[in-house]
Amino acid sequence: MIKKSLLTTLVITIATISSFSQSETKKWAIALHGGAGGAPSSMTVERKAEYEKHLLEAIRIGEMLLNEGKTSIEAVESVVIYLENCPLFNAGKGAVKTIDGTHELDAAIMDGSNLMAGAVAGIKDIKNPIMAARLVKDSTAHVLLIGEGASSFAKSMGLEVVDNSYFSTRQREEQFNRIRDNKEQTDPRGTVGCVALDIYGNLAAATSTGGMSGKKWGRVGDVPIIGAGTYANNNTAAISGTGHGEFWIRRVVAYDICALMEYKEMTLEAAANEVIFNKIDPMGGSGGGIIAVDKNGNISFVFNTGLMHRAWSKSNGEYGVGVLKGEEKSFKR
Numbered sequence: 001m002i003k004k005s006l007l008t009t010l011v012i013t014i015a016t017i018s019s020f021s022q023s024e025t026k027k028w029a030i031a032l033h034g035g036a037g038g039a040p041s042s043m044t045v046e047r048k049a050e051y052e053k054h055l056l057e058a059i060r061i062g063e064m065l066l067n068e069g070k071t072s073i074e075a076v077e078s079v080v081i082y083l084e085n086c087p088l089f090n091a092g093k094g095a096v097k098t099i100d101g102t103h104e105l106d107a108a109i110m111d112g113s114n115l116m117a118g119a120v121a122g123i124k125d126i127k128n129p130i131m132a133a134r135l136v137k138d139s140t141a142h143v144l145l146i147g148e149g150a151s152s153f154a155k156s157m158g159l160e161v162v163d164n165s166y167f168s169t170r171q172r173e174e175q176f177n178r179i180r181d182n183k184e185q186t187d188p189r190g191t192v193g194c195v196a197l198d199i200y201g202n203l204a205a206a207t208s209t210g211g212m213s214g215k216k217w218g219r220v221g222d223v224p225i226i227g228a229g230t231y232a233n234n235n236t237a238a239i240s241g242t243g244h245g246e247f248w249i250r251r252v253v254a255y256d257i258c259a260l261m262e263y264k265e266m267t268l269e270a271a272a273n274e275v276i277f278n279k280i281d282p283m284g285g286s287g288g289g290i291i292a293v294d295k296n297g298n299i300s301f302v303f304n305t306g307l308m309h310r311a312w313s314k315s316n317g318e319y320g321v322g323v324l325k326g327e328e329k330s331f332k333r
């Protein structure tokens with residue numbers, strides 16, 4: 001009798017421990033951005049609804065993968081592929097133009113579990129630069145490949161090749177004409193990025209962009225510079241940035257946020273606020289921000305502009321979307 005009740009207690013204890021650890025290890029979180037530039041006044045109700053629809057579709061892709069037990073790297077890559085294929089954003093189809101009227105794309109991906117990273121810059125003919133970045137990480141001994149070399153590598157790995165005109169949209173043509181005719185300042189709009197924590201406790205970040213509209217002479221921005229626009233480290237956080245890349249590079253923004261967390265023991269939110277508002281802002285780097293997720297699944301969106309296209313989802317069923325500052329829609333599954 002005593003033996004039986006002991007056994008029952010043991011079984012209940014084991015069941016409790018295993019269900020606890022299962023719910024703990026099942027914890028995941030994901031966030032994405034579709035850029036932070038542009039005037040909030042240009043955001044009509046219809047336009048905002050269109051952005052929100054695509055942001056929610058993209059986050060759903062990542063959410064389903066993480067729920068199935070896929071890794072954070074797989075999730076961030078898949079989300080960014082969706083956003084690259086969506087013409088609304090300045091990445092892949094819909095990328096801005098260089099001063100010569102062509103498209104040159106940058107992308108990067110980083111695995112916070114082992115600090116392995118891959119990036120490409122100045123891509124002209126690979127449909128999904130983020131896939132090329134992932135292959136640089138997984139299939140080469142290098143971190144960053146540029147221009148024709150990066151394209152040759154991507155082609156040798158079987159990635160889809162497109163004509164440079166594939167990336168154009170009517171909206172980007174018109175924007176290019178306005179910049180060329182000095183009717184508009186170059187303004188970063190619509191870079192895309194995704195950060196995630198998977199059920200194994202691993203963080204990952206991915207970012208993809210057409211860069212700055214009207215950029216010159218083979219200019220490369222912050223996105224493929226590991227530590228500037230993209231960074232992930234399981235000890236701290238995964239970060240993806242958007243904004244005027246030159247400021248992001250000089251302030252090593254993504255790494256700086258992680259460093260403040262690691263060395264000063266700041267929270268993700270405090271570290272991100274410190275870098276965006278006390279370091280980037282005073283230098284004149286307005287019109288940008290970051291998305292981030294830390295090792296505990298806390299998500300941060302910090303931006304010094306009136307809007308940032310963003311969406312998020314967590315394993316507790318909460319998810320949401322936002323475009324304008326201070327205006328977010330949250331839901332529960």
Ligand code: ASP
Pocket residue numbers: 035036037090188189190191209210211212220221222223229241242243244245246
């Ligand atoms: N950060 C990107 C760049 O400078 C632009 C953007 O975020 O829209 O290339």
